Amino acid sequence: MSRVWMSLGVLAAALHLFSPAAFAQSTPPQVYTSKSFQVMTDLPPDQAKELMEKLETMVKLVSAYYGSxxxxxxxxxxxxxxxxxxxxxxxxMPADGQAAIRNGAGVTLTTTRGILGGPKLDADAVVYAVAxxxxxxxxxxHAYCGITFGExxxxxxSEGMAEVGQYFRPNEKGVNAADYVIDYLTSRAPKPLMEIVNNPLETTGDSWQNYAWRWAVCHLLGYNTNYAPRFKPLGLSLLAGNDTSFQNVYGAQIxxxxxEYRLFLKNLAPGYRCDLCSWDWNTRFKAVTGSTQVVAKVDAQRGWQPSRGLVKANTSYQSAATGEWSTAPGxxxxxxxxxxxxxxTxxxxxxxxxxxxxxFVIGDARTFTVPKDGQLFLRCRDDWGAIADNKGTVSVRIKLAGQ
Incomplete structure (x- = not known):
């Protein structure tokens, strides 16, 4: 069986393809080859070399992630x-390739022969993109997935992981999405999760804003320790063309x-680490009443952490902490x-x-109150994108004031 399909990429704005400066300098297209790429481009040689290095690094990391x-x-x-x-x-160039480039975007045209996900799959993918x-x-x-999996x-x-993949860097887990993506996501009400993962009407190439929401979901699922173990198998199953879905895999965890998706978007910043900010859903809590008190270890390098205490609004509590921490190297x-x-703090x-x-601030205050009933969580105050270099832990004891 043979089939042809395409994946489209979009930009926030068209590039300088048609500006007066575009005609000021002429660099005829040249062919550059590497282990994983054959690229024809009119970029100046130094920029073409930089692009080839980025592409090789990216495909190496993507290949390692998928294990193929x-x-x-x-x-x-x-x-x-x-x-x-x-x-x-x-x-x-095919019409779709020309159109994508003239629109300041990109497209991947993939032809497959054989059974999706099978050992005899034969696929070709050609990318047409702005520089x-x-x-x-x-x-x-997209081209890697098309050639490797046929899907x-x-x-x-598809679009969420293509966005995640383009931001892959060696030994880097923090958010490094483009500034305009972060600015957009943090200035809008969160798009409902199920509208992203369960919307059959959405199409590839629709808008960079939709790509941003898809990136947010895939980045969260790929790095958050609560969901990452299931996310890669889900992806491999989807790439194999199996009848599975986000709902089938995550079910009661949705x-x-x-x-955590809404919390991620609220605190999103360059350098934000989903793995360090994964929510603790397993710790058991007990009511802080009478002589009952709780003790928690709070790591400066993590997000919100359970105090183990159930607290009530308009009730005074007393805290005592031992230990120190730092929020920057040196x-x-x-x-x-x-x-x-x-x-x-x-x-x-x-x-x-x-x-x-x-x-709310607890600090070294002897007593504090909380704004609502529920489970009390604690953390070391620092910018959300900067907690990865924090050091130290403190022990916090919480009890009713006056006990």
Missing amino acids: PCRKPIRMYVVDKLSNWPAEELQQ DHGTAQHEAV TGPVWY PEIDF ADAVSVAGDAQGHG LMGIVFDDYALSEP
């Missing part, structure tokens, strides 16, 4: 300025994922009172029925 090397080199046409390309070269490195890398992820999965997974260690800028928040109170 790319079956054959990926062919790409990467256009910086259309005026640099001879008319006869452009005429050989923005993010677009080329995004499309290269890229449903739109939410309310928890929805909560910074002096501080107590839970924090430094002059508030970094290192012990903070609290109350969780109940998948909703959070506003955060």
Whole structure:
């Protein structure tokens, strides 16, 4: 069986393909080859070399993630300025490829023969993209999946993982999405989770805004320790063309994922680590009443952590902490009172029925009250994108005031 399909990439805005500067300098297209790529581009040689290095690094990381090397080199046409390309070269491009480039975007055209996911699968993928490195890398992820698996999965997974893949960096787990993506996601009400993963009307190439939401879901599921163990098998099953879905795999966990998805978007920042901020759903809590008290170890390098205490609004509690922590390399260690800028201050928040109170300061205060009933969580105050370099833990004891 043979079939042809395409995946489209989009940009926030068209590039400079048709600006006056596009005609100021002529660099005829050249062919560059590497282990995994054959790229024709009119980029200047130094920029072309940089692109090839990024592509090789990306496909190496994507191959390691899926556990499958790319079956054959990926062919790409990467256009910086259309005026640099001879008319006869452009005429050989398929209409879909030309249209994507003229629209400042990219497209991957894949032809498959054989059984999806089978050992005898034979597939070819050709990328046509503008010379923005993010677009080329995004499309290269589609091409890798097409060649390796013969499929890229449903739109939410296909485009979400292509966005995740273009941001892959060696030994890096923090958020490094483009600034405009982070700015957009943090300035809008969260798009409902199920509208992203269960919307058959969405199509590839629809809008960069939809790509941003899909990236957010896939990044969260791929790095959060509560969901990552199931996410890769889900992806491999989708790429094999199996009859499975987000709902089938996560089922009863969906309310928890929805909560962490909304929390991720609220705190999203460059460097944010989903693995360090994964919510603890397993710790048991007990009511802090009478002589009952709780003790918690709070790690400066993690997000909200369980105090083990159930608390009530308008009730006074007493805290006592031992230990110190630091919130930057080389910074002096501080107590839970924090430094002059508030970094290192012990903070609290109350969780109940998948909703959070506003955060509040506990610090080294002898007594404090909470804004609602629920489970008390604690953390070391620091910018959400900067907690990975924090050091130290403190022990916090909480009991009713006056006991």
